[in-house]
Amino acid sequence: MEKIMKKKLLLSLISTAMILGSAATVFAAAKGVETEDEGLKVTVETDKEEYGADDEIKLSIGIENTSDSDKRNVSYTVKLPDGLKVKPGNHLTETILTFESGAKADYEVVLVKKDKVGTNDDDNEIAKKRDVSLTAIMIGAVAIVVGIALVIVGVVALVKGKKKNNTATMIIIGLGIAGMAAIASGKNVEAAKAKATLTKNITVAGKKMDIEVLVEEKGVTAKEIGIHDPSVFQDPVSGNYYSYGSHIVAGSSEDLISWDFIAVSSSAYQTANKLFAHHYLEEFKEVYQWLGADVKEGIWALDVTYSEEAAKAGNDPYFMYVTVVNGSFKAAICLATSDKPEGPYEYQDMIVCSDYRKAEVQKGYTNLLDVLGVENVDEMSTSEKAYYFTADSAAYKAKLPDAIDPAPFYDSEGNLYLTYGSFTCKGGLRVLKMDAKTGLRSDDVYEYKTDGSQDPYYGKKIANSNGEGPYVLRVDSDKSSTGSYYFLFWSQGNLRATGGYNMRMFRSEYPDKGYVDYAGQSALADIGGTNLGVRIMDGFLFSSMAYPSTANGGNSAIVTDEGKIFVHYHSKSANDAAYGKDGFIIKSNQMFLNEEGWLVTTPYKYSGETMKAVDKSEVTGDYEFIYHRLAYYKDPANITDNYVTSEIITLNEDGTISGAHTGKWTLKDNYIIVEIGDKSYKGVVLKQCDESSKRVETVVFTASGTDNRTVWGSKVYYTDAEKAGRDAGKITVEKIAEVDFKLQTNGMFGSVITWKSDNGAIIVDGGTAKVVPQGEEQTVTLTAEVKCGAETVTKEYKVTVPAEEFDIPAIISTSQIKLPETTAAGQKITWTSSDDDTLNAATGAVKIPKSGSKEITLTGTVEGSDRVVTVVVTVMPMPSSVVYEENFDDMTSVSATTEGGLWYSKNAAEAVTLESGHGGKYVKFAPGRANSRGAVCTFGAKGKVTGLYVVEFDISLKAGDNQTTEFALVSDEMSYLSNVINDGIAGGYLFKLSANAGSEEWTVNDGDTVNIKSGEWVHVTALVNGSASTVTITISNDNGELYTGTVDITGSTALKGFYIRGGRYDSVTCVDNIEVKQN
The missing domain is CATH 2.60.40 (Immunoglobulin-like)
Incomplete structure (x- = not known):
C-alpha cells in the first residue's frame, strides 16, 4: 500500500511540475510571511499575487517545532474577511495533539468568494485532531483542466503517529485559477509565547482583503485532582496510568499530566464508590470483626501492581494492597484483587496486622498463627510469645512495626516484595516476600533473629522509624554492579501544608538490605530525620509560580514502559489560596540518574519533556536557584519558613558561578556538576516547561550531593524592563494596616525599590512603613518605584489605616x-x-x-x-462568692461514658483520663492518632448560673496535627456542627478558642488571636455580663497577660460547662482548677 501511495504521489508531482512549467506566468512568486516564537516557526503564503472574481485562493500554512521539547495541542485558525469563505472539504482550523520536537506540518486551505462554490458558509468547522510525529508532511499536487480555468489540486497529508495504527490522509482540494492578481507584503501583527498571528494582505477582484492566521500552542489542559498518599501504576495492558490513595480515592491518566477521578472522595465510604466489589465495611468485614463496629472510614494508602504470573495462572492479575486501620495503631494490610485496574477489587486475605493482643490472636482475628504454622497460641514458643505479644498499645509501638502504607515491588528476577511501616511504631520499615501468583504472602519467610531485625511475620527491617509511606523503586542500570538499583523513599514531618512534610531517598543494589543515603549513612541508623536521607525537594517557590509548593510527599515512583522515571506525590501549599486549607493535588516530576547513579528530580512537574542534548552556550546565563534544605519546620510562626524562595545566580561562560551563591560548574553531555562553596552536586541539564500559566520552556538543572541536599536551577531570559516588571509584580503590601509593617526594598531580579507615602497615617522609613492612626479612617497611597538598570516601573498600593482606637476596658x-x-x-x-x-x-x-x-x-x-x-x-463589682469549683484532687478516676455526666465523649471516652501533676490532679483529653473527637464537661446544677458571674480555670492546649482543635465555654444552648459531637461547636458558646492544625495561634470567637504555647498551662478568667450579653476574657501565664478582650454573646448566657474538640492526630487538652463565682 505504501508503494502504491508513493507511486501516486510521484505521478502527481510529475504532473504538477509539467503544469507549473507551462503556467509559469500564472504562478508568479508570492511573498510569504514568517515568524518564530518559543520554538514554534510559522509561515503563511498564498499561491499568487492577484486574484480575479472567479479564482480560488490557495493558502499555505507551515508550522515547525524547532524546540527540543514536544508541544501539545498546536493549532492554526484562519479568520476570513467579509467576502471570502472556505471551500467545502477544507478546514479553517486544525489541531495537532502531539507535535514532536523537530516535526513539520504543512497545511493548504482553499478559499473562494462568498458567491462561489455551493452553499457552505460554515467558516468555523470543528477541527480534526491528529498526532504528529517527527515527519508530518503535506504534499500538494495541481492539475489544470484546460479550457474551463479550473485546477484540481491534490493535497496529501502524511501523518506518522506514535500509535500502532498509523494513518495517511489525502485531501483533494479544488482550486480554480483565472486571471492575474496582486498581493501586498505581509506583516507580523502579533507574536506572543507560542502564539503568532500572521496577516496576508491580498487583492481579489480589485478589492484589498486581509486573511488572518492564528497559530497557537495551547499546551495540555492538565486537569488536576487531589489524592492523598498517591500510588502510581501503569497498566501494562492499556498503557494508561492510575493513581490510588487513602480513603478509597483513585484517578486515571493517559499521560501523567491530566487526570480524571475513577473513585472520588465525596462517595469514598458510600455504596456509590465502585472501587471495591462491596461496601467497604462488607468488603473487609473479616478485619472489622477485629477492629470493631464503631471503627469507620479507615481505608488508607491503596497500592496496585500487576502480576504476569497471576495472569498466566488464571488468577486476577491486579493486586491491590489496602490498609484497614482504627485510627490508632491497630491495623491490617490486606490483599484485594481484580481483573481490571479500575476494579472492582475483592478482598482475599490479611497480609500482616499490628497492635493485637494475645486473646485476639487466639480467637483467630489475625493471621499470625497461620504464618507461624501453628493452630493456637499454646503452640508458640516462649520466645515467640515474648516477641509477638504485648500488654498494651504503648508496649506494642515501642518495639514492633505499624501495619500500614503497603507498597509492592518486583526485583530484577521477577520476585514480588511488599514494603510497609511508619514512624508511628518503633519497629521501623519492613519488607515481606510475596507470592507473585496469588499476591499473598510467600511461604519463603525470613527467619527470626533475636535482635528484632527480622522475623517470619513482620519480615525484614530495612529502615528505622523516621518516616512513613515507604516505597521501593527498581531502576535497572549498568552503573550498578548487580545491574539494578533499588531506591527506597519515605516521607516525614507533619501532613499539613505548614507541617514540613518532605520526602527522603536511599539506595541499594539489593531489594531487602543495604539501603544508604548519598552520604553513605544506613537507613537503619539511629539518626534524626533532618540529616538522614537525600531530601528530594524542599518546599519551594519559583517566580513563575502563583503559590509556594509545600508538604510535598506521600510519594510513589515509577519506571514507565518508555523507560522514563517519575516520582509521584501529593503537593500542598502554605498559601491557602492555592487549594484551600490543607488542600492538595497530585504531581509527577521526572527523575534521571546522575553520573554516580543517584536519582535527581526535575524542578517542574512533567509536561511531556524528553531529555535532549543542550549546548553549553544554552546553559550559560542567569538562573533562579533553589538550594533545598535538610531542616524542616512544623508550623513555624512565619509560613515562609516552610519553603525556599528562588535566588538569582549566574552560570558564567568561564565555568564560575556568581550571584546569590558562588562556585564553579562543569558540563559534559547532559551531566552537570554544580559546586557551591566546598559542596559538590551532580545532576543533569534538560529543557522543561515552568509551572506558570503559559508553561514557558526553559533550561533547567537538578543535582544532588553527598550532604544529601538538592539544588535546582531554572534559566531566566529577561530584559531589564522585564526584570523590573517581574519584581514589581511580586510586591505585596498590607491592604489594612494597624501596626508597622515591612516594605520590600530589593527585587529578586536585582531591582532597587524605593517608596513614597501621600499621607501622614503611614510614614516611610527605608524598608519600614510606620503606621500612625488618625482620628478618622485614612486611605493612604504608597508608591513603589522599581528600578533595574535604566528601566523603571512604578506601582501604587492603596492601604487603609483604621481610625485610632484606645485600649480602655469596657x-x-x-x-x-x-x-x-x-x-x-x-x-x-x-x-x-x-x-x-x-x-x-x-x-x-x-x-x-x-x-x-x-x-x-x-x-x-x-x-x-x-x-x-x-x-x-x-x-461593676467582681463576683466573689464561689458557687461551683472542681480541682479533681479528690477523684480516683474519671468516666466519660455517660451523657450528662461531669465528662462525656461519644467516641473517645477512653481518651478522657485523670492525671497527676500541676499541683495535684487534672483531667486530660487526648484522642491520640484518631480522627477529630469531641468531649463535654458539664458543671451540673450548681454551676448553671446566669446574670453577672465569673468563671476561672487553668488549661493546657495542644492543637491536633490535621484538623481544627476547639475549646469553648458553653451555655445551656450549646449545639454541634451537623449535630455531631466530633465535628465542632456550632452555637451556644460564651466564647470559643480555635486553632488550625498544629498551630499555637488561637482565635477568640473567630476574631482576635492569642498565642498559647503548646503544652503550657495558662489561666483563664471569663467575666460574663448577662444583661449586656458580653464576656470579658483574660488569658495569662506565669510571665503575665497574654490576652484581654470583650466579645458578644449570641443567645443564652446561662452557664453549662466546657466543650472540647480534639483535632485529628495527637491533640491534647488539659483542664484544672475550675471555679465559678457570683455575687
Missing part, C-alpha cells in the same frame, strides 16, 4: 485604670469623666460599687485639634 472591676496620655501621632489627650466619684479621669482611681453597676462616659480632648474621643465603660 468592663472595669479593678480599683485603678490607666488612660492613654497621647494619640499615636503624639498629641496630648485630656480626659474627663461623667462621674468623677466613681471613676476619676485625672488619677484613674475607681470606686467599685457595692452592688449593681454604673455606666461612665469618658471624654478625651486631643490637643491642637477639634478631635474629641468618647468611650463608655461599665464599673
Whole structure:
C-alpha cells in the first residue's frame, strides 16, 4: 500500500511540475510571511499575487517545532474577511495533539468568494485532531483542466503517529485559477509565547482583503485532582496510568499530566464508590470483626501492581494492597484483587496486622498463627510469645512495626516484595516476600533473629522509624554492579501544608538490605530525620509560580514502559489560596540518574519533556536557584519558613558561578556538576516547561550531593524592563494596616525599590512603613518605584489605616485604670469623666460599687485639634462568692461514658483520663492518632448560673496535627456542627478558642488571636455580663497577660460547662482548677 501511495504521489508531482512549467506566468512568486516564537516557526503564503472574481485562493500554512521539547495541542485558525469563505472539504482550523520536537506540518486551505462554490458558509468547522510525529508532511499536487480555468489540486497529508495504527490522509482540494492578481507584503501583527498571528494582505477582484492566521500552542489542559498518599501504576495492558490513595480515592491518566477521578472522595465510604466489589465495611468485614463496629472510614494508602504470573495462572492479575486501620495503631494490610485496574477489587486475605493482643490472636482475628504454622497460641514458643505479644498499645509501638502504607515491588528476577511501616511504631520499615501468583504472602519467610531485625511475620527491617509511606523503586542500570538499583523513599514531618512534610531517598543494589543515603549513612541508623536521607525537594517557590509548593510527599515512583522515571506525590501549599486549607493535588516530576547513579528530580512537574542534548552556550546565563534544605519546620510562626524562595545566580561562560551563591560548574553531555562553596552536586541539564500559566520552556538543572541536599536551577531570559516588571509584580503590601509593617526594598531580579507615602497615617522609613492612626479612617497611597538598570516601573498600593482606637476596658472591676496620655501621632489627650466619684479621669482611681453597676462616659480632648474621643465603660463589682469549683484532687478516676455526666465523649471516652501533676490532679483529653473527637464537661446544677458571674480555670492546649482543635465555654444552648459531637461547636458558646492544625495561634470567637504555647498551662478568667450579653476574657501565664478582650454573646448566657474538640492526630487538652463565682 505504501508503494502504491508513493507511486501516486510521484505521478502527481510529475504532473504538477509539467503544469507549473507551462503556467509559469500564472504562478508568479508570492511573498510569504514568517515568524518564530518559543520554538514554534510559522509561515503563511498564498499561491499568487492577484486574484480575479472567479479564482480560488490557495493558502499555505507551515508550522515547525524547532524546540527540543514536544508541544501539545498546536493549532492554526484562519479568520476570513467579509467576502471570502472556505471551500467545502477544507478546514479553517486544525489541531495537532502531539507535535514532536523537530516535526513539520504543512497545511493548504482553499478559499473562494462568498458567491462561489455551493452553499457552505460554515467558516468555523470543528477541527480534526491528529498526532504528529517527527515527519508530518503535506504534499500538494495541481492539475489544470484546460479550457474551463479550473485546477484540481491534490493535497496529501502524511501523518506518522506514535500509535500502532498509523494513518495517511489525502485531501483533494479544488482550486480554480483565472486571471492575474496582486498581493501586498505581509506583516507580523502579533507574536506572543507560542502564539503568532500572521496577516496576508491580498487583492481579489480589485478589492484589498486581509486573511488572518492564528497559530497557537495551547499546551495540555492538565486537569488536576487531589489524592492523598498517591500510588502510581501503569497498566501494562492499556498503557494508561492510575493513581490510588487513602480513603478509597483513585484517578486515571493517559499521560501523567491530566487526570480524571475513577473513585472520588465525596462517595469514598458510600455504596456509590465502585472501587471495591462491596461496601467497604462488607468488603473487609473479616478485619472489622477485629477492629470493631464503631471503627469507620479507615481505608488508607491503596497500592496496585500487576502480576504476569497471576495472569498466566488464571488468577486476577491486579493486586491491590489496602490498609484497614482504627485510627490508632491497630491495623491490617490486606490483599484485594481484580481483573481490571479500575476494579472492582475483592478482598482475599490479611497480609500482616499490628497492635493485637494475645486473646485476639487466639480467637483467630489475625493471621499470625497461620504464618507461624501453628493452630493456637499454646503452640508458640516462649520466645515467640515474648516477641509477638504485648500488654498494651504503648508496649506494642515501642518495639514492633505499624501495619500500614503497603507498597509492592518486583526485583530484577521477577520476585514480588511488599514494603510497609511508619514512624508511628518503633519497629521501623519492613519488607515481606510475596507470592507473585496469588499476591499473598510467600511461604519463603525470613527467619527470626533475636535482635528484632527480622522475623517470619513482620519480615525484614530495612529502615528505622523516621518516616512513613515507604516505597521501593527498581531502576535497572549498568552503573550498578548487580545491574539494578533499588531506591527506597519515605516521607516525614507533619501532613499539613505548614507541617514540613518532605520526602527522603536511599539506595541499594539489593531489594531487602543495604539501603544508604548519598552520604553513605544506613537507613537503619539511629539518626534524626533532618540529616538522614537525600531530601528530594524542599518546599519551594519559583517566580513563575502563583503559590509556594509545600508538604510535598506521600510519594510513589515509577519506571514507565518508555523507560522514563517519575516520582509521584501529593503537593500542598502554605498559601491557602492555592487549594484551600490543607488542600492538595497530585504531581509527577521526572527523575534521571546522575553520573554516580543517584536519582535527581526535575524542578517542574512533567509536561511531556524528553531529555535532549543542550549546548553549553544554552546553559550559560542567569538562573533562579533553589538550594533545598535538610531542616524542616512544623508550623513555624512565619509560613515562609516552610519553603525556599528562588535566588538569582549566574552560570558564567568561564565555568564560575556568581550571584546569590558562588562556585564553579562543569558540563559534559547532559551531566552537570554544580559546586557551591566546598559542596559538590551532580545532576543533569534538560529543557522543561515552568509551572506558570503559559508553561514557558526553559533550561533547567537538578543535582544532588553527598550532604544529601538538592539544588535546582531554572534559566531566566529577561530584559531589564522585564526584570523590573517581574519584581514589581511580586510586591505585596498590607491592604489594612494597624501596626508597622515591612516594605520590600530589593527585587529578586536585582531591582532597587524605593517608596513614597501621600499621607501622614503611614510614614516611610527605608524598608519600614510606620503606621500612625488618625482620628478618622485614612486611605493612604504608597508608591513603589522599581528600578533595574535604566528601566523603571512604578506601582501604587492603596492601604487603609483604621481610625485610632484606645485600649480602655469596657468592663472595669479593678480599683485603678490607666488612660492613654497621647494619640499615636503624639498629641496630648485630656480626659474627663461623667462621674468623677466613681471613676476619676485625672488619677484613674475607681470606686467599685457595692452592688449593681454604673455606666461612665469618658471624654478625651486631643490637643491642637477639634478631635474629641468618647468611650463608655461599665464599673461593676467582681463576683466573689464561689458557687461551683472542681480541682479533681479528690477523684480516683474519671468516666466519660455517660451523657450528662461531669465528662462525656461519644467516641473517645477512653481518651478522657485523670492525671497527676500541676499541683495535684487534672483531667486530660487526648484522642491520640484518631480522627477529630469531641468531649463535654458539664458543671451540673450548681454551676448553671446566669446574670453577672465569673468563671476561672487553668488549661493546657495542644492543637491536633490535621484538623481544627476547639475549646469553648458553653451555655445551656450549646449545639454541634451537623449535630455531631466530633465535628465542632456550632452555637451556644460564651466564647470559643480555635486553632488550625498544629498551630499555637488561637482565635477568640473567630476574631482576635492569642498565642498559647503548646503544652503550657495558662489561666483563664471569663467575666460574663448577662444583661449586656458580653464576656470579658483574660488569658495569662506565669510571665503575665497574654490576652484581654470583650466579645458578644449570641443567645443564652446561662452557664453549662466546657466543650472540647480534639483535632485529628495527637491533640491534647488539659483542664484544672475550675471555679465559678457570683455575687
